[in-house]
Amino acid sequence: MALTIDWGTLVVSIPVVLTTAIAATKYLVKAYSKEHFDKRMEAFKAELQQEADKRKLEMEKEHTEYLKKLDSKMKVTADYIQTRYVKIQEVRTLMREKYITVKNASPADPILSKYIEGEIKKYLEINRMYFTDEFIELIDNFILQIFEARKNIYEAYVMRDSTVLHMPKNLRCMNNLVNLQKN
Structure with missing residues (x-):
C-alpha cells in the first residue's frame, strides 16, 4: 500500500486547520482572560466596598464625637x-x-x-x-x-x-x- 498525497487538498486544508486552531485559541484565551478579569473586578469591588463601609463608619463616629463635643461646648x-x-x-x-x-x-x-x-x-x-x-x-x-x-x-x-x-x-x-x- 502506497501512500499518496493529494497536494491540492493538503494546500487547502492546512490554512483552514491553522486558521481554525488560531481562532479557537484566540477565543479560549479571550474567554479565560474575561473570566479572570471579572473575578478580579468582583474581588476589587468587594474590597473597595469594605473600605468604603469602614470609612463611612469612621466618619459617622467622628461626626458623633464632634456633635457631642459641640453640644458640651454649646450649653x-x-x-x-x-x-x-x-x-x-x-x-x-x-x-x-x-x-x-x-x-x-x-x-x-x-x-x-x-x-x-x-x-x-x-x-x-x-x-x-x-x-x-x-x-x-x-x-x-x-x-x-x-x-x-x-x-x-x-x-x-x-x-x-x-x-x-x-x-x-x-x-x-x-x-x-x-x-x-x-x-
Missing part, C-alpha cells in the same frame, strides 16, 4: 444669656448716644470731624462672642449711616463756611471705605 447658661442681653443693651445705648450726638451736633461742632464710630467697633470686637454675625453686620450698616449723617452735616457746613478748606483726614479715609463698600 448655654443663664449667666451667658443675661450677659448677652446686657451686652446687646450696651451696644444699643452706645449707638443711640453716638447717633443722637451726630444728629444734634451743630455744623461747627468739632465732634463732626472725629471718628466717633471707632468706639462702637472697639466694643463689638471686645464682646464678639455675644453677638451673631448678622447682628454685627446690622451694626456695621448702622455705623455707616452714622458716618453718612456726620459727613453730610460736615460737608454742608464746609459748603456754607468758606473758611474751612478741606475735609479732615479721618473723614476722607472713612469716605473712601464707604465708597468701596458701595461698589
Whole structure:
C-alpha cells in the first residue's frame, strides 16, 4: 500500500486547520482572560466596598464625637444669656448716644470731624462672642449711616463756611471705605 498525497487538498486544508486552531485559541484565551478579569473586578469591588463601609463608619463616629463635643461646648447658661442681653443693651445705648450726638451736633461742632464710630467697633470686637454675625453686620450698616449723617452735616457746613478748606483726614479715609463698600 502506497501512500499518496493529494497536494491540492493538503494546500487547502492546512490554512483552514491553522486558521481554525488560531481562532479557537484566540477565543479560549479571550474567554479565560474575561473570566479572570471579572473575578478580579468582583474581588476589587468587594474590597473597595469594605473600605468604603469602614470609612463611612469612621466618619459617622467622628461626626458623633464632634456633635457631642459641640453640644458640651454649646450649653448655654443663664449667666451667658443675661450677659448677652446686657451686652446687646450696651451696644444699643452706645449707638443711640453716638447717633443722637451726630444728629444734634451743630455744623461747627468739632465732634463732626472725629471718628466717633471707632468706639462702637472697639466694643463689638471686645464682646464678639455675644453677638451673631448678622447682628454685627446690622451694626456695621448702622455705623455707616452714622458716618453718612456726620459727613453730610460736615460737608454742608464746609459748603456754607468758606473758611474751612478741606475735609479732615479721618473723614476722607472713612469716605473712601464707604465708597468701596458701595461698589
